[in-house]
Amino acid sequence: MATIRDVAKAAGVSVATVSRVLNETGYVHEDTKKAVNLAIKELDYSPNEVARSLYKRKSRLIGLLLPDITNPFFPLLARGVEDEMRDHDFRLIFGNTDEDAEKEQDYIQTFQQNNVIGIISMTNTLSKTTYNDLSIPVVFLDRTASSLPSVYADGKEGGRIAAQELIKRGSKCITLIKGPAHLQTALDRFQGSLEVLSSSDVNFNVMSTTSFSFKDAEKWAKDLFQKYIDTDGIIASNDIVATAVLHEALRIGKSIPNEIQIIGFDDIPLSSLLYPSLSTIRQPAYEMGREAAKLLIRLIKNDKKIDHNIQLPVSFIERSTTRKVDEHV
Amino acid sequence: MATIRDVAKAAGVSVATVSRVLNETGYVHEDTKKAVNLAIKELDYSPNEVARSLYKRKSRLIGLLLPDITNPFFPLLARGVEDEMRDHDFRLIFGNTDEDAEKEQDYIQTFQQNNVIGIISMTNTLSKTTYNDLSIPVVFLDRTASSLPSVYADGKEGGRIAAQELIKRGSKCITLIKGPAHLQTALDRFQGSLEVLSSSDVNFNVMSTTSFSFKDAEKWAKDLFQKYIDTDGIIASNDIVATAVLHEALRIGKSIPNEIQIIGFDDIPLSSLLYPSLSTIRQPAYEMGREAAKLLIRLIKNDKKIDHNIQLPVSFIERSTTRKVDEHV
DNA sequence: TTGAAAGCGGTACCAT
DNA sequence: ATGGTACCGCTTTCAA
Numbered sequence: 001m002a003t004i005r006d007v008a009k010a011a012g013v014s015v016a017t018v019s020r021v022l023n024e025t026g027y028v029h030e031d032t033k034k035a036v037n038l039a040i041k042e043l044d045y046s047p048n049e050v051a052r053s054l055y056k057r058k059s060r061l062i063g064l065l066l067p068d069i070t071n072p073f074f075p076l077l078a079r080g081v082e083d084e085m086r087d088h089d090f091r092l093i094f095g096n097t098d099e100d101a102e103k104e105q106d107y108i109q110t111f112q113q114n115n116v117i118g119i120i121s122m123t124n125t126l127s128k129t130t131y132n133d134l135s136i137p138v139v140f141l142d143r144t145a146s147s148l149p150s151v152y153a154d155g156k157e158g159g160r161i162a163a164q165e166l167i168k169r170g171s172k173c174i175t176l177i178k179g180p181a182h183l184q185t186a187l188d189r190f191q192g193s194l195e196v197l198s199s200s201d202v203n204f205n206v207m208s209t210t211s212f213s214f215k216d217a218e219k220w221a222k223d224l225f226q227k228y229i230d231t232d233g234i235i236a237s238n239d240i241v242a243t244a245v246l247h248e249a250l251r252i253g254k255s256i257p258n259e260i261q262i263i264g265f266d267d268i269p270l271s272s273l274l275y276p277s278l279s280t281i282r283q284p285a286y287e288m289g290r291e292a293a294k295l296l297i298r299l300i301k302n303d304k305k306i307d308h309n310i311q312l313p314v315s316f317i318e319r320s321t322t323r324k325v326d327e328h329v
Numbered sequence: 330m331a332t333i334r335d336v337a338k339a340a341g342v343s344v345a346t347v348s349r350v351l352n353e354t355g356y357v358h359e360d361t362k363k364a365v366n367l368a369i370k371e372l373d374y375s376p377n378e379v380a381r382s383l384y385k386r387k388s389r390l391i392g393l394l395l396p397d398i399t400n401p402f403f404p405l406l407a408r409g410v411e412d413e414m415r416d417h418d419f420r421l422i423f424g425n426t427d428e429d430a431e432k433e434q435d436y437i438q439t440f441q442q443n444n445v446i447g448i449i450s451m452t453n454t455l456s457k458t459t460y461n462d463l464s465i466p467v468v469f470l471d472r473t474a475s476s477l478p479s480v481y482a483d484g485k486e487g488g489r490i491a492a493q494e495l496i497k498r499g500s501k502c503i504t505l506i507k508g509p510a511h512l513q514t515a516l517d518r519f520q521g522s523l524e525v526l527s528s529s530d531v532n533f534n535v536m537s538t539t540s541f542s543f544k545d546a547e548k549w550a551k552d553l554f555q556k557y558i559d560t561d562g563i564i565a566s567n568d569i570v571a572t573a574v575l576h577e578a579l580r581i582g583k584s585i586p587n588e589i590q591i592i593g594f595d596d597i598p599l600s601s602l603l604y605p606s607l608s609t610i611r612q613p614a615y616e617m618g619r620e621a622a623k624l625l626i627r628l629i630k631n632d633k634k635i636d637h638n639i640q641l642p643v644s645f646i647e648r649s650t651t652r653k654v655d656e657h658v
Numbered sequence: 659t660t661g662a663a664a665g666c667g668g669t670a671c672c673a674t
Numbered sequence: 675a676t677g678g679t680a681c682c683g684c685t686t687t688c689a690a
Contacts, residue, residue, distance in 0.1 A: 020659095054380055055665075082424070107420075113375055113379075270599050274602070332668085349669095385668090385682080660690085663686100664688105
């Protein structure tokens with residue numbers, strides 16, 4: 001690996017000059033610039049980011065925290081973050097936290113030790129103050145953080161839409177699955193649906209659940225069909241849960257969407273691959289990732305602690321677990 | 330952020346001494362060690378990895394290259410890599426390459442600029458020599474690289490098993506979907522199946538495809554059922570393709586698994602969530618990721634260029650797109 | 659317009 | 675057993 005000194009020697013100038021042409025800072029004569037660039041090319045030199053980082057006390061690395069990359073919702077977000085960051089020559093260090101505070105803390109520490117210039121977090125196990133004390137900008141993604149910059153989808157509206165679409169398509173007895181109470185995003189969806197359901201004239205039940213895991217969801221799905229036999233419409237807390245419900249419905253011989261309609265939330269890739277394919281409320285995950293990255297970059301540049309919250313719109317993706325609206329009415 | 334100098338001052342010793350207790354190298358009196366550790370605690374000091382990396386010319390960062398984290402097969406591998414690396418206090422910088430040589434080259438360069446101590450690559454767009462010239466150890470994952478360390482599953486055996494299971498379960502006319510020719514792993518599976526099929530007394534067709542994309546696979550699936558109407562068993566090149574085939578079969582009213590049996594490859598999380606759930610040849614993706622990480626760590630420690638290839642066993646996961654073996658016979 | 663040199667925060671050699 | 679200090683590769687004053 002050639003160093004800046006090698007380049008300087010080869011070009012017959014000082015390292016300071018090389019540094020100037022590298023960073024396009026200060027005055028450099030055209031001829032010297034040419035000579036330097038030639039030397040750079042010949043030596044196939046590229047600057048050592050570590051040395052830069054040490055001097056500047058900040059790298060071009062971003063820390064990315066997510067609960068579990070294995071959960072199909074997060075890769076979409078992560079990919080959005082990465083693409084945007086790449087466009088600005090930032091790279092990502094990432095860590096799966098499993099919603100475990102210790103892991104999260106751990107990763108944050110090594111992020112700092114590596115001079116990351118900012119953090120995007122899709123977890124919120126740790127208290128907001130932990131993040132606030134960090135001295136580097138943080139953006140929350142898919143997490144609403146009132147006092148900190150964050151990017152998330154309009155879950156409440158999503159919840160409303162889900163209820164409206166089900167009602168519009170003729171469901172008379174709806175079961176609303178309420179996701180984990182500690183996740184604000186899950187709560188928003190729930191409240192949106194509840195709002196619409198409450199002011200409508202359909203019957204509905206609420207079923208509380210405590211996770212988004214498929215295994216758990218399978219059990220709840222069984223419960224659901226035993227307890228609420230009249231159910232003809234289900235609003236699931238997300239697509240994974242909706243899938244479990246769909247599975248169970250099919251297993252016990254319900255006809256979808258004729259006897260039972262199902263709406264999920266997220267629109268993970270899986271949803272379109274199911275059979276029947278899953279109608280769902282789409283969160284623009286990839287775009288959310290990109291937005292979070294953009295926001296973080298702005299924070300990095302401004303170096304201010306702006307409290308900016310970006311809410312992206314959701315949309316109803318009509319597939320085959322809901323009836324066509326014409327068919328009915 | 331406290332520095333080693335702050336600690337030294339607080340403990341009334343030199344930075345050299347602090348460094349010694351930090352790294353547990355050389356002699357340090359018990360009492361001084363205690364004083365230093367106390368200072369560290371009080372100042373909440375943790376060493377600057379960037380400075381370390383600069384001096385040592387190697388960091389504790391690993392570069393991870395994958396085609397697309399959005400493809401459900403890769404998160405499993407990535408998670409395996411991460412968990413193992415975390416156990417050894419390594420962190421990951423990752424990059425999606427989209428099988429694009431330029432992106433791949435680009436990431437490799439920034440990996441080097443950041444002093445990564447090793448690379449795990451799940452892509453092979455670039456020539457092997459590019460990797461060979463790298464001066465840092467590289468392990469290929471889910472890619473067979475004859476001259477370089479790599480970890481992959483026994484695709485050939487997987488192909489054999491798939492064919493055997495289908496035959497055992499009574500398929501008489503099998504369509505074998507051959508995946509992209511440029512992927513050795515896809516080829517292995519194909520050849521394994523071909524081998525068994527050739528020496529059996531069932532009829533079979535081979536259908537060539539050029540990608541693992543679901544969109545493309547949907548078209549091929551349509552073709553398949555038009556061209557090979559007698560097909561009563563399908564060996565797909567992976568689970569995504571199998572899903573498309575399943576979708577199409579259901580759409581045109583085929584009964585699964587009675588009229589048509591389907592076997593996939595990979596066992597991505599999606600497979601068990603389909604309805605009917607997909608029988609498939611499982612690659613132990615998570616374990617493969619961990620093995621790759623272990624291998625890389627060994628290479629880092631030995632600092633030798635060992636050419637080590639680790640092949641992990643595959644297994645048949647019996648679900649609902651294949652008939653029970655008793656039912657038939 | 660250019661160069662010398664201090665310093666970023668560690669590590670490790672050489673003395674003592 | 676401990677301290678002084680050169681050095682890792684770069685950036686940025688400050689002088690010339």
